[in-house]
Amino acid sequence: MNATYDAIVVGGGHNGLVTAAYLAKGGEKAGKNKLKVLVLERYHKVGGAAMSEEIYPGFTYSTCSYVCSLLRPEIFRFLDLPRHGLQVIPYEINSAPNPEGEGIITYRDHDRTRESLRRHSIKDAEAYDHYAMEISRQCRFIKPLLMVTPPDPTALNPFAQNRINPWGKRADLDGLLKIAAEFGRMGDKQMYEIIRFWTMSIGDFLDEYFEHPRWKGFSAASSIIGTALGPYSPGTAYVLLHHYMGEVDGQIGAWGFARGGMGSVSKAIASAAMEAGAEIRTNAEVDKIIVKNGKAIGVTLKNGEEIYAKTVVSNLDPKRTYLKLVEKSDLDAIDPDIHSYAKNFKIRGSSGKLNIALDGLPQFAGLPKEAAWGTIDIGGDFDYIEHAYDDYKYGSWSKRPFLDCVIPTTVDPTMAPPGKHFMSVFVQYVPYKLAEQPWTPDMKAAFEKDVLDTIEENAPGFRKLILHCQTRTPWDIENEVGLTEGNIFQGELTLDQMLFNRPFPGLGQYRGPFDNFYMCGSGTHPGGGVMGAPGANAAREMLKDFKNGVVKAGAGR
Amino acid sequence: MSKSFDAIIIGGGHNGLVTASYLAKAGLKPLVVEAGDQLGGCAVTREFAPGFRSSAVAHLLHALHPRVVADLGLEGQGLRGLCKPVGTGLLLPEGRRIDITHDAAATAASIGAVSKADAEAYPRVMARLGKLATALGTFLTRTPPNPAIAQNDFQTKLALGMFALQLRMLGKKDMLELTRILTMNVADLANDHFESDAIKGLLSFEATLGVYLGPRSPNTVFNLLYRLSSFGKHGMGGLYQPLGGMGAVAEALAKAARAAGADIRLQAPVERILIEKEQAVGVVLQGGEEIRAPIVASSADPQRTLLKLVPPGELDTEFLKRIRHLRMNGCVAKLHLALDGLPTGVTQSDGRLVIAPSINYVERAFDCAKYGRVADHPALEVTFPSLADPGLAPAGKHVASILFQYAPYKLRETPPAVVREQVLDRTLATLEQAMPGLAAKVTAAEVLTPHDLENRFGLSGGQWHQGEVTLDQMFFLRPAAQFQQYRMPIPGLWLCGAGAHPGGNVSGAAGANAAREIIKARKNGR
Amino acid sequence: MTHVQHLKPFLRKTPFFEPIDRLMHGNGWIRWMGYYSPAFFDSEQSEYFATRHGASVYDVSPLIKYAIRGKDAARFANYLVTRDLTKVKPMQAAYTAWCDDDGKMIEEGTIFRLGENDFILNAALHQLHWLDESAYGFDVEIEEISDQLAGLSLQGPTSREILQQMGVQGIEKLPHFGIMETTVDGHWLRIDRAGFTGDLGYELWVKPQDGIWLWETLFRIGDPYKIAPMGSQALDWLRIEAGFILVDADYTGSHHALRPTSRVSPFEAGIGWCVGLKKDAYFVGKRALRAEKEKGLSRHILIGIEVEGRKPAPGSFLYADRAGKQEIGITTSAMWSPGLKKNIAFAKVPPSFVKPGTQMWIEIWYPKEHKIERSMVKCWAANRMFYDPPRKKA
Structure with missing residues (x-):
C-alpha cells in the first residue's frame, strides 16, 4: 500500500484544479516543495461547473x-493563466428591460449611469453616488479576508493572548488580529456599518437610499442570485458583496466574459497544473475515500481501482463528500456530530439554467441596443422577486421568474457562427424537488415554457430566434454536474455557513476530520463563484502541513 | 415652581418606573411624567367592555429580570404571589393538541402521541438552546460595549471579558454551535431537529413573535434565543400569567418607585424636550408647562423621543437617518373578547394556547404581511386570564386575550378600520375549529391593531419592543451605533426604554442599565 | 465592433458650448459633472494673464445648484452649513463648508441668500441625497435647478468696467459677496460679486436661452478691456494663488472617502474661520467640531508654503529635517506662480508647523531630459492667500 502520490484531488472543478496547480508548483515560492499530484474527474473533461461544450452545432x-x-x-x-490561454473581456453594461416603459440601464461610466438613472428618478441618481461609495467601503473590508484561512475562534484563549503562550494557536490569533486590524483601520463608524450590513436585508439597505421600485428591484439582483432567499430576507445584503467583490483589472465590481466560454477558465488552470507536473485523469469517478486508523490514505474508483496517496483533498461539495464518499462509521469513529453536520448542511439549489442558441440578436423592451452587451436582468420590483420567491418556498418554480441573462457572443466572436448568438439564462427560483411530484420531462417542459414566456414578454419576437434550447433544473445540475441539490455555491451563502463555520463548525480550516484529508471546493471559505480562493487557500494549508511534518512528503520516490 | 428635580423620566412604562426607582434609590430626585391616566405604559390592565378587564398589550410575564426584582424589592411588593405559571397548549387540526408543561413526563407523552422522535428530541434540543441562550443572556444587564475595545471604561471591559469567558465556558462545540445558529432561520433549525409539523410550527411561532420576519427568514433563531434567555436564570424561568393582569405588575413597580422616593405625575403628556444651548434641560408639557431638570431620560421609543420630542435641528443627519430607518414595523394585533362562558375545548388548567400548526402555516401568514395585508390564516396565542383571576370578568363569564400575528403596521390597501374587522373575523374563524361555538359566546370584542397601539400607547409603528429584536438592531447597534450606552448625542438626554439595549419584553433591564449609566455619569461629573 | 459604436454621447452641453468650441484650439474639452467643459483654449499662460491684467470668462454653468425654499429655509440652511447665516442678509452670498455628523467636510461652496427664506447652494459634487436627509423635520423644499441657470464667471481688474459699459446700473456699488438682479437689453441678469480667482470679479447668471446673448455681449463690449475666454487649467493656477481649496484636489469630500481616516474637518482644511461654533443654533457636526477645537484633535492643517527654487512640488513629501528622517506632511496643489514669481504650494502639516515662516524641507522629483531627478530644498509656511489685491474687495 505504498502511496503513489503526494496528493489526490477528488474532482476536477476549477477549485480542484487550482489546488492541484498550487500543490504541483509547491506553493507560492514555486519550485521548493513540488508535490506529486493526481486529479480525478468523473466526466470526460475537467471544469465541473466552469465548463464550455458544443451542445448545438457551431x-x-x-x-x-x-x-x-x-x-x-x-x-x-x-498560475500565469493568460499564457495558458485565458482572456477575460470586461463588459460594461447592466440593464433591466421593461415591457411597460423605459428600462433601466447602467454603465461602467459613473456619469453615464447617473444620467441614465435621472430619467427614472433624480433623487435616486443622486443617491447612487452615496450607495456606490458605501458598497466600495464594504468591499474593501471583505477583500483581504478572501485569501486567508478563517481563524478558529475557539482556539483563542482570552487569558493567553501573547506570543509565547503555548496554549493559543498562533495562526488563529494572527488571523483574528488581521481581521481586527482591518476593523481598526475602518474607524468606529464603518465598523458598525459593516456589522449591520452583514446581518441586514438588501431590501432594507436599498430602501435607505432609493425610491424607484424597479431600480431597487434591479439593484437587489446580485443579492439573491444563487440564494434561497428573497430581497427582504436578512443576510441578503452580504450576498451582494459576494458578487461585487469581483474585479477585472482592479475595477471592483466589474464582470467579464471568458473568451471561448467559461470552460476556458478551467482549461487554462488545468494547463497550468499539467505544466507544473500534475496528472489529470478524466472518466475516473471516485467511489470511496479510503480511511484507515483515522487517516485518509487513498481512494477507490468506481471501477474498483485503488489509488494511494499521502493526502486526499476533495473538491466536491461537503454533503457529497461526507455522505457519499466517506463511510459513516469512519466519521463516527472521529466525531459522531460530523455526520449530522453534513446531513443538516444547507445546500438547497434555487436556480436553473437555460442555454439558448439564437438566430440573431434579440431586442429587449425599453432598452437601447447596447444593452445586449452586458447582463440583462429580467425582473421587476421587490414584489416581483418576492412573489417569485414565494413560489419556490412552497416547492414550485417561479411562475414569473427572475432571470439573469448574458449574450457573450456580443463581444466574443469565437462562441457562435457570425451573426448568431449564444444566450445564457440564469433562472431564479427553481427548487431541487417539487412539492407535489418529481421533475418529469413534462414538468421540465412546463418550467421551460414559463421562462421563455417571461423572456418573450421582455423581448418581443424572442421565441422566433430560438434555434436550440438546453434546460437545466437543479435536479439536472446535481445529476449532470455533481453539485448536490444543484446549489451553485456548494452550500448556501448564509452567515451560519460562512467563515470558520464553512463547511461545518470546527472544520473551517480546509482540514477534514481525518488526518491527511482536506477540502478545497466552494463549500469552504470564502465560498462560491468562479473565484479559486478556496482552492488556493486549501493548497496553502496542505503545504503548511507537509512543511511542518504533519504529512511526510516524498511519496513513491 | 414648587419642587425641583434631578431627573425627569418621560413615560411611566415599566422601564421608566424601574429607572426612576434606581435613581431614587441612588439619592436623586426623579419625576416620572406619564401621558395617560394609568402607569405601566404597555403593561396595564384596562376595562375593554363593561365588567371585563384584560392586560392591554403584553399578557404573559417571563422576562422580568431577577436582578431588578431583587434590587427594587418587588417580592416585597407582592409580585411573586401575583404570578401563576402557565403551560403551552398547541391546538392542532382535527381537535388534537399537545400540552407542554413543567411536567416533563406528561409533556413527553403528549408530544409522543404525535411523534415519538420529537418527544425524545424536544427536551434535549430545548435544553441545548436554553444553554446557549443563557450564555447570551449574560449580556442583558450589561451596558453594550464599544467594539473599539480601548474606548470602554473598566466596568464595561470587565463585563465584556466575563461575556467572552461565558462563551468559552460553553465549550468548543457549543460555542461554535452558537455562532452557527445565531443567524439561521428557524425553519431550518426546526427541520434539523424535529419531524412533526406541530413542534416545528411552535418553534416557528416562538421565533417570529414580534418581529416582521417569517420562519424562513434568517436571524429568526436569534429572536428565539432572545426569548429563551428569559426562561433561564436571566428571567423568571418560565411563562407566568399575572393575576389582575399586567397592570398589577406595573402597580408593584409603581409602589417600589414611590417607596424609593420618586415623584410621579399622571396625565402629563410631554410635548417636547426642552433644549437650551444644545443641552437637554427639561421638558415642556402639552399645555405649555415647563419642568426643568439636568437629566432627561426618555422611556418612549427612539423614534418618538428623537424625531418627535426633540425639535428638528438639534441632532446630526446620519444619526437621524439611522433612527428613521429603525425597523419598527409592528405586526402583532391584540384582541380582547368578552365571553358569556368558557368555550368548548378549553379547560380550567389551560394557560397559553398556540395555533401555529406548521412552518408553512406561519410562513403563509407572514407572506400576507409582506405584501401589506392582514394574515388570512393568522398564528395565534390565546389566553383566558379570567381562568386564573375570575375577578377580571363578571361572575361566570370569561375574558380571552389574544395575540394575532401578522397584522402589519405598513398596510398597502387595507384601511386601518378594516384591519380591525379582519383581525376579529379571521381570529374567530381560526378558533372555531378548536373551540366550536366560540363566536356565539362573544358579547363584546376589542381589537388593537398596530396603528391603535401607536395611537394609544405611543409605540411608533405599533412595535411592541420599541424596535424589532433582530441582530442588526441589538447589542451595540441598539438603538444606533455609537449611542448604545443609553446616552443620546444631546448632553443630558438619555434613553431608558426598550428601544435601548437589551430591548423588549417586560424585563426592566433597559431601565436598570440606563439608570446605572446615569448614576455613573453623574458621579464622574459628566 | 466595439461597445463605443453603440453608445450615444451623453455629456450635456451648456448654452455656451458653441461659442467656446469655435474659440478652442485643439481639443480642450474635458468632463465636468456630466457636462462638456473647456480645460484650455490656447495656452493657460495667456488665459491666466488675461485674468490678472484684463478680464476672463469661464463657463460655470455645470456647477450644481440647489434651491432651498420654504417656511423653515433659513433655519434649515443655518443647520446645514457651518457658517452663521443669521449674519448673511438677503442678497448676500457666503462661502461656507458643510459637514457630516463627525464634523468632517462633505464639501465647501457658496450659498446665496436671495430672500429671507430663499437660498441657492452651489456645489461641485452632487448633494441632493444629503440635503434631503438633513431636511427631515424642516418645512423646506429642495430642488436641483442646475439646468435653469446658465452662468459665466467674469474675473479680472477690468470686469467692473465691462459690466458698466454693458449698462449694468449700480454695479460699482455691489459689495464683495453681494448679489444684485437687473435687466439689460430686456434680459434678466443676476450678478454676484464672487469668484474663484481671488481678483475683482463677478458671476453672471442668466436664463439658459439668454446664454448666447450674454456671451456675445461680453465679448463685443469687452474687447477693448482685454477680455479672453478661459479654461479650467488657468483657473487652477488662479485659485491656488488665491488660496482656494478644491475638492478632490486638496481634500476628499467625506462622502467620497473610502477610508474614514481620509476625511478632513474644516479646521484641517485650513478654513476653520468659516466654522461658526459661536452661532446660536446647532448645525450638523457642531458637537464634533467643538470637541476638535477644544481638545486640539486636528491631525494636520492645510497651509500655504513657499518653496525654494522653481520646480513645482505637487504631491511632495515634507520633512522637518534636511536628511529626510522626520516626515511631517505632503503637498496637494502646487505651482510656479508666473505673476508672483514664487514657487507656491498647499501643504498638510502638523499644527505645530503652521506658523508663517516655519522652515521645513521638501523633497521634489522633477523630470530632467528623460530622467527623473530628486532635490531636497527648503520651504516655509506662509499665508495660503498668496495673492490678495485690494481691488478684490474694494
Whole structure:
C-alpha cells in the first residue's frame, strides 16, 4: 500500500484544479516543495461547473457558470493563466428591460449611469453616488479576508493572548488580529456599518437610499442570485458583496466574459497544473475515500481501482463528500456530530439554467441596443422577486421568474457562427424537488415554457430566434454536474455557513476530520463563484502541513 | 415652581418606573411624567367592555429580570404571589393538541402521541438552546460595549471579558454551535431537529413573535434565543400569567418607585424636550408647562423621543437617518373578547394556547404581511386570564386575550378600520375549529391593531419592543451605533426604554442599565 | 465592433458650448459633472494673464445648484452649513463648508441668500441625497435647478468696467459677496460679486436661452478691456494663488472617502474661520467640531508654503529635517506662480508647523531630459492667500 502520490484531488472543478496547480508548483515560492499530484474527474473533461461544450452545432455553450470576475487576481498571476490561454473581456453594461416603459440601464461610466438613472428618478441618481461609495467601503473590508484561512475562534484563549503562550494557536490569533486590524483601520463608524450590513436585508439597505421600485428591484439582483432567499430576507445584503467583490483589472465590481466560454477558465488552470507536473485523469469517478486508523490514505474508483496517496483533498461539495464518499462509521469513529453536520448542511439549489442558441440578436423592451452587451436582468420590483420567491418556498418554480441573462457572443466572436448568438439564462427560483411530484420531462417542459414566456414578454419576437434550447433544473445540475441539490455555491451563502463555520463548525480550516484529508471546493471559505480562493487557500494549508511534518512528503520516490 | 428635580423620566412604562426607582434609590430626585391616566405604559390592565378587564398589550410575564426584582424589592411588593405559571397548549387540526408543561413526563407523552422522535428530541434540543441562550443572556444587564475595545471604561471591559469567558465556558462545540445558529432561520433549525409539523410550527411561532420576519427568514433563531434567555436564570424561568393582569405588575413597580422616593405625575403628556444651548434641560408639557431638570431620560421609543420630542435641528443627519430607518414595523394585533362562558375545548388548567400548526402555516401568514395585508390564516396565542383571576370578568363569564400575528403596521390597501374587522373575523374563524361555538359566546370584542397601539400607547409603528429584536438592531447597534450606552448625542438626554439595549419584553433591564449609566455619569461629573 | 459604436454621447452641453468650441484650439474639452467643459483654449499662460491684467470668462454653468425654499429655509440652511447665516442678509452670498455628523467636510461652496427664506447652494459634487436627509423635520423644499441657470464667471481688474459699459446700473456699488438682479437689453441678469480667482470679479447668471446673448455681449463690449475666454487649467493656477481649496484636489469630500481616516474637518482644511461654533443654533457636526477645537484633535492643517527654487512640488513629501528622517506632511496643489514669481504650494502639516515662516524641507522629483531627478530644498509656511489685491474687495 505504498502511496503513489503526494496528493489526490477528488474532482476536477476549477477549485480542484487550482489546488492541484498550487500543490504541483509547491506553493507560492514555486519550485521548493513540488508535490506529486493526481486529479480525478468523473466526466470526460475537467471544469465541473466552469465548463464550455458544443451542445448545438457551431455554438459553444457555457453550460453552468457564465460570467467571470471573481477569479482572484493573485491566482491569475501566479498560475500565469493568460499564457495558458485565458482572456477575460470586461463588459460594461447592466440593464433591466421593461415591457411597460423605459428600462433601466447602467454603465461602467459613473456619469453615464447617473444620467441614465435621472430619467427614472433624480433623487435616486443622486443617491447612487452615496450607495456606490458605501458598497466600495464594504468591499474593501471583505477583500483581504478572501485569501486567508478563517481563524478558529475557539482556539483563542482570552487569558493567553501573547506570543509565547503555548496554549493559543498562533495562526488563529494572527488571523483574528488581521481581521481586527482591518476593523481598526475602518474607524468606529464603518465598523458598525459593516456589522449591520452583514446581518441586514438588501431590501432594507436599498430602501435607505432609493425610491424607484424597479431600480431597487434591479439593484437587489446580485443579492439573491444563487440564494434561497428573497430581497427582504436578512443576510441578503452580504450576498451582494459576494458578487461585487469581483474585479477585472482592479475595477471592483466589474464582470467579464471568458473568451471561448467559461470552460476556458478551467482549461487554462488545468494547463497550468499539467505544466507544473500534475496528472489529470478524466472518466475516473471516485467511489470511496479510503480511511484507515483515522487517516485518509487513498481512494477507490468506481471501477474498483485503488489509488494511494499521502493526502486526499476533495473538491466536491461537503454533503457529497461526507455522505457519499466517506463511510459513516469512519466519521463516527472521529466525531459522531460530523455526520449530522453534513446531513443538516444547507445546500438547497434555487436556480436553473437555460442555454439558448439564437438566430440573431434579440431586442429587449425599453432598452437601447447596447444593452445586449452586458447582463440583462429580467425582473421587476421587490414584489416581483418576492412573489417569485414565494413560489419556490412552497416547492414550485417561479411562475414569473427572475432571470439573469448574458449574450457573450456580443463581444466574443469565437462562441457562435457570425451573426448568431449564444444566450445564457440564469433562472431564479427553481427548487431541487417539487412539492407535489418529481421533475418529469413534462414538468421540465412546463418550467421551460414559463421562462421563455417571461423572456418573450421582455423581448418581443424572442421565441422566433430560438434555434436550440438546453434546460437545466437543479435536479439536472446535481445529476449532470455533481453539485448536490444543484446549489451553485456548494452550500448556501448564509452567515451560519460562512467563515470558520464553512463547511461545518470546527472544520473551517480546509482540514477534514481525518488526518491527511482536506477540502478545497466552494463549500469552504470564502465560498462560491468562479473565484479559486478556496482552492488556493486549501493548497496553502496542505503545504503548511507537509512543511511542518504533519504529512511526510516524498511519496513513491 | 414648587419642587425641583434631578431627573425627569418621560413615560411611566415599566422601564421608566424601574429607572426612576434606581435613581431614587441612588439619592436623586426623579419625576416620572406619564401621558395617560394609568402607569405601566404597555403593561396595564384596562376595562375593554363593561365588567371585563384584560392586560392591554403584553399578557404573559417571563422576562422580568431577577436582578431588578431583587434590587427594587418587588417580592416585597407582592409580585411573586401575583404570578401563576402557565403551560403551552398547541391546538392542532382535527381537535388534537399537545400540552407542554413543567411536567416533563406528561409533556413527553403528549408530544409522543404525535411523534415519538420529537418527544425524545424536544427536551434535549430545548435544553441545548436554553444553554446557549443563557450564555447570551449574560449580556442583558450589561451596558453594550464599544467594539473599539480601548474606548470602554473598566466596568464595561470587565463585563465584556466575563461575556467572552461565558462563551468559552460553553465549550468548543457549543460555542461554535452558537455562532452557527445565531443567524439561521428557524425553519431550518426546526427541520434539523424535529419531524412533526406541530413542534416545528411552535418553534416557528416562538421565533417570529414580534418581529416582521417569517420562519424562513434568517436571524429568526436569534429572536428565539432572545426569548429563551428569559426562561433561564436571566428571567423568571418560565411563562407566568399575572393575576389582575399586567397592570398589577406595573402597580408593584409603581409602589417600589414611590417607596424609593420618586415623584410621579399622571396625565402629563410631554410635548417636547426642552433644549437650551444644545443641552437637554427639561421638558415642556402639552399645555405649555415647563419642568426643568439636568437629566432627561426618555422611556418612549427612539423614534418618538428623537424625531418627535426633540425639535428638528438639534441632532446630526446620519444619526437621524439611522433612527428613521429603525425597523419598527409592528405586526402583532391584540384582541380582547368578552365571553358569556368558557368555550368548548378549553379547560380550567389551560394557560397559553398556540395555533401555529406548521412552518408553512406561519410562513403563509407572514407572506400576507409582506405584501401589506392582514394574515388570512393568522398564528395565534390565546389566553383566558379570567381562568386564573375570575375577578377580571363578571361572575361566570370569561375574558380571552389574544395575540394575532401578522397584522402589519405598513398596510398597502387595507384601511386601518378594516384591519380591525379582519383581525376579529379571521381570529374567530381560526378558533372555531378548536373551540366550536366560540363566536356565539362573544358579547363584546376589542381589537388593537398596530396603528391603535401607536395611537394609544405611543409605540411608533405599533412595535411592541420599541424596535424589532433582530441582530442588526441589538447589542451595540441598539438603538444606533455609537449611542448604545443609553446616552443620546444631546448632553443630558438619555434613553431608558426598550428601544435601548437589551430591548423588549417586560424585563426592566433597559431601565436598570440606563439608570446605572446615569448614576455613573453623574458621579464622574459628566 | 466595439461597445463605443453603440453608445450615444451623453455629456450635456451648456448654452455656451458653441461659442467656446469655435474659440478652442485643439481639443480642450474635458468632463465636468456630466457636462462638456473647456480645460484650455490656447495656452493657460495667456488665459491666466488675461485674468490678472484684463478680464476672463469661464463657463460655470455645470456647477450644481440647489434651491432651498420654504417656511423653515433659513433655519434649515443655518443647520446645514457651518457658517452663521443669521449674519448673511438677503442678497448676500457666503462661502461656507458643510459637514457630516463627525464634523468632517462633505464639501465647501457658496450659498446665496436671495430672500429671507430663499437660498441657492452651489456645489461641485452632487448633494441632493444629503440635503434631503438633513431636511427631515424642516418645512423646506429642495430642488436641483442646475439646468435653469446658465452662468459665466467674469474675473479680472477690468470686469467692473465691462459690466458698466454693458449698462449694468449700480454695479460699482455691489459689495464683495453681494448679489444684485437687473435687466439689460430686456434680459434678466443676476450678478454676484464672487469668484474663484481671488481678483475683482463677478458671476453672471442668466436664463439658459439668454446664454448666447450674454456671451456675445461680453465679448463685443469687452474687447477693448482685454477680455479672453478661459479654461479650467488657468483657473487652477488662479485659485491656488488665491488660496482656494478644491475638492478632490486638496481634500476628499467625506462622502467620497473610502477610508474614514481620509476625511478632513474644516479646521484641517485650513478654513476653520468659516466654522461658526459661536452661532446660536446647532448645525450638523457642531458637537464634533467643538470637541476638535477644544481638545486640539486636528491631525494636520492645510497651509500655504513657499518653496525654494522653481520646480513645482505637487504631491511632495515634507520633512522637518534636511536628511529626510522626520516626515511631517505632503503637498496637494502646487505651482510656479508666473505673476508672483514664487514657487507656491498647499501643504498638510502638523499644527505645530503652521506658523508663517516655519522652515521645513521638501523633497521634489522633477523630470530632467528623460530622467527623473530628486532635490531636497527648503520651504516655509506662509499665508495660503498668496495673492490678495485690494481691488478684490474694494
